[in-house]
Amino acid sequence: MENIAITQEVKPPNTSKGPVKWLQDNLFNTWYNTILTCLALVFLFFVFKGGLTWIFTQAEWEVIPANLQILMIGPYPIEQAWRIWIVLCTLFVLLGLSAGVWKGLVLRISAAIAIFGLILLLIPLDVVKNSEAEYAVLEFNFNIIYLIFLKRTWLLGGLVLFIVTFFLGRDKNVLKRWVIGGWVLSLPYTMMVLHGFGENSVSTTHWGGLFLTLVLAAAGITMCFPLGVLLALGRRSQLPAIKWVSTIYIETIRGVPLITLLIMGSVLFPIFMPGDLQLDKVLRAELALILFSAAYMAENVRGGLQAVPQGQVEAAQAVGLTYPKTMLFIVLPQALRAVIPAIVGQFISLFKDTSLVTIIGLLDLLGIARSVLANPTWQGRYIEVYLFVAAIYFVFCYAMSYVSQKIEADLGVGKH
Template sequence: MTQLAATAKDFVEPPPSQKDTPLLRLWRTLFGSTLNSAITVMVILALVWLVPKIVNWAILDATWTGVAADCRKASGACWAFIAEKARVMVFGVYPGEELWRPTLMMLLFIGMVGVSMFKRLWRRELIWAWIALVPVLLLLMDGRILFLIPVLPVVPTNRWSGLPVTLLLSLFGLVLAFPLAILVALGRRSTMPVIRVLSVCYIELIRGVPLITVLFMASLIFPLFLPAGMTVDKLLRAQIAIILFAAAYLAEVVRAGLQGIPRGQYEAADSLGLTYWQSMRLIILPQALKMVIPPLVNTFIGFFKDTTLIIIVGLFDFLFSVRAPLADPNWLGFPTEAYVFAAAVYFCFCFIMSKYSQYLERELSPERRR
């Protein structure tokens, strides 16, 4: 072949010179221009000022064991406080002799979530496993099978507290809000005016008010709506509020996915003679939900954090049980340590979720992988 046209070779840049080592490149990105050098120097100065302070406080000058008096002598953090109060901070007021139950519950829960994260294991059996696991989790917490047949000593929900409550509220909140969200999202795109208007009202009403007002509704007004003598457990009411609230936000995410499906897909489903529900279940939703997994996970993270709000209506989640020991007269004055501990726990859960959503985004869109 003669060299009439330019070949790809002509457009390829020459290889970098031998001197362009990674170290040199790093040097250039850090000190390439005056502005960059200034930024680098300032960031380094700030880090040199800040990092030793944090390291000293958190590690070098910290007190790891002992009593409050030892902590007050030292200038650093008082991790002895956390160690001393760890049981209360994690499990709250759950009866002390039954602690193996919430512990096992959390291990099962986290283990199952961990298993579910592997895309290879996404099979029908996984759904059945979850359905089987949920009564076990509740049995461990409550002591009765489906709140009816006592097997273990019964622990009423007003003794449920701490991290187990946070995990359960988030799990049920999202698992139950999700189908509701799909229904409402489909309703919002429905051709039937009554259903569309109801869905829009529901979504806009819920999204227009803060979660805390919905929680107030659930804890103060909902009991009024029930006939005399009929009561619904307080924790369950908060759970319902979280489900209703999350569903409105998730519905908007799902709707975005539905809007992203080309019209041809709907028409193709129709031409196959599928009914509305068949075409949604088999054609539309699988594609729509796949598209919105990253924003869905972001919404999940948001609601995991928002479960903390239940302490305002007098329920005991993880944040509550972390704060409870702050009132201990022997250990006054270490709120920072407690909050750092709680923040670290919340951060771990949320960070793993957000990294996982990035992984899923890559995994589910091979066409966009680079």
């Protein structure tokens, strides 16, 4: 019997980790890479030095706290601002309940939003005005901190509500149906509270700032998704009428730039309508955004539908499921899961597209920024104002992207 060496000494692969190892492997592995790294570092140093020096020493940031109110809510009357806070608190309640009921991913996302709220609570952006209407230099004394907290009682209240409702909703499966119902009703509820009735109602000509941007984006996202799914299903339908209507719709809308739709909504549409039947200006812009995004959403969803094997549908039919049930429980869950990145990408681009409403004279965040720059007091503060606006857009877009990554990881997209 031959003696077979059953063991052979193999050097284990070098698995040492850590920043030093990573640097060695990726930035300094060859002499030319070392040179490139050094050059890039020098370049970055000068870019950052210029940028940071400007941000911290040359920029005149007082334009932001002075105009914070209009950047956030535009010409919305400040004595009616409680409406916005009520809506925010309601959302926190819904978030808290959802976090408690579903836990897991929902809890992590809600917690992230709550932590973001907490950070906002602590950022002392709204510098206190002194009697000469000049802006006091920031000093970390208790008085200012107290005043800032006073202004933010609402936000604090919202966060407290979030925590309370989280514990209330914990492990109560009965609540699931109610919470879903709450989310479905939240959009019309929000609009009603924000607009109000009777004498104290706030017409949409007073809506503006980040608030308008968020309303446009939130309503756009929640409405364009179901519409897009329906259009995608319609395009794959066996019924020629539905199929052709959906196809023509999608192709027509995709063949037209968003700005054309917005201008049509704001300039042409009112001319077609009879005198007394005028639609609200914000509503017209919102409709244009929804109709536009729905066409793109439909194509994203259709991509997902094509990825679902035909066998799934056949199997569903074999066990006797109706068409709606087949779609709702078999096909769509698989299809949507496959195209989460594309769908979230569409949401993010819709969020940024809301800034186009500036062109039809609505004062969203960007429109307000331009209005601030037209104020003789703050003329020439372009870079400060636009940087601030860009930072806000980035925070929201990145948040959406982050949530989508978490959902993907949770569903194991791309892994199994």
